[in-house]
Amino acid sequence: MIARALWAACLVLLPGAAMAAPVLVTGEAVAVMSMPGDARPQLNPAIAHDGKGTYLVVWQQGRFYHQSQSADILAARIDASGRVLDREPIVVCNVEASQEQPQVGFSAGTFLVAWHDLRNGSDWDVYAARVSADGKVLERNGFLVAGGAGNQANPALAPAADGFLVVWQHYDRYYRLQASLIPAAGPVASVQPLQFRGEPLGGGDLALVRVGDGWLLSWNDEKAWSLSGGTTTMITRHFAKLAARNGKVAVLDVQRAPAIHVGRSGGRFAGGGRPSALYAGWAIVGRGNRAATAVLFDSEASVIRNPNPEQDKRASGWNTERMMTLFSLGVPVDGPVAAAFAQGMYLAAAREAYSGKPADRNRLLGSRLTSAGVRIDKAPAWPVLHESPHRIANPALAGGNRHFLLAFEQEDAAGRRQIWTKILKAE
Secondary structure (H helix, E strand, C coil), X not given: CCECCCCHHHHCECCCCCCECCCEEECCCEECCCCCCCCCCEEXXXXXXXXXXXXXXXXXXXXXXXXXXXXXXXXXXXXXXXXXXXXXXXXXXXXXXXXXXEEEEEECCEEEEEEEECCCCCCCEEEEEEEECCCCECXXXXXXXXXXXXXXXXXXXXXXXXXXXXXXXXXXCEEEEEEEXXXXXXXXXXXXXXXXXXXXCEEEEEEEEEECCEEEEXXXXXXXXXXXXXXXCCCEEEEEEEEEECCEEEEEEEEECCCCCCCCEEEEEECCCCCCEEEEEEEEECCCEEEEEEEEECCCCCECCCCXXXXXXXXXXXXXXXXXXXXXXXXXXXXXXXXXXXXXXXXXXXXXXXXXXXXXXXXXXXXXXXXXXXXXXXXXXXXXXXXXXXXXXXXEEEECCCEEEEEEEEECCCCCEEEEEEEEEEC
């Protein structure tokens, strides 16, 4: 039975609207795929929505290679009621060696799953596979997106006009960023380095979103761009505006984050083709305090001024003119911070940090914002999206038609980790 959680913020009006914000109803949590014959943990969920009512949830089955265990890439479809549509997992890739860090998107009637892969026996390559809307893997075990000398790792992807853009790290003395356009059907475009003013983009912790006619890319830059156009050795978060030009990906602009505490790690975008996009992440503020922060971009990739009142914080670089907090500073969270957009609002989700609370209370908290970035939920009534006596981690979110799908890792009483999902429905 669906448990109704009437959030205190439901009476806040959306900008330009004449009625109260929709009430969000949380459905029951469902274990996506119990696999008694496979004791490996299920990790790193990612979600995409097909625009009609079906989600594809992907995950890696198995721990990481450096933990002496190989992983496969599996998936399952979830409908708008939260029901799992597949009796057995969709096997995207299970070749020998390890496949890790899956990402998924939907465009032109097709899902694309991308991951990094150790099948060459020496270093990581990026592979991808298309999956039809009815759950058929069109390239079992995937096709090579980027290989060769050095690591190609940690892909991020977003929809394109008739396919997908995939960006990843390529190791060459340090990690440089490369990209490829992948159509919904047909051959993959050639690999190209991402450069701005003749300088390669380099770093990690990638996030990518479709916004307007192009994309926004976020990463932690190992060679920070200075105002004079030179470089320094400081590592900081950067954002780039990308566009497709004659079958290639052009970097139109690069900018630093408007404050040093903007999602310095574990960040995600929400937007998916809307005229605006939200980037949400978490950062260490002051002496070990963890805070979830966000910035909102318009269709021209310009940062929108923060419309919210903020707490003052005596911390080096603390600046909330264009950076907003998602929760009170007294509510510490762990990364990653998930985010999605549906029915006129953004929703961010983060795990409440373990410090200072009972070890048996594990909660995922939510924070809603209007499309203009105004916080809907007010302290201390942050919505509890999920609570469990068992350890939970790594939330993921996707927006659908009048609902969100939340996915996360949760351990059972025996300590085995599985992927769980639940519908968050606006009514």
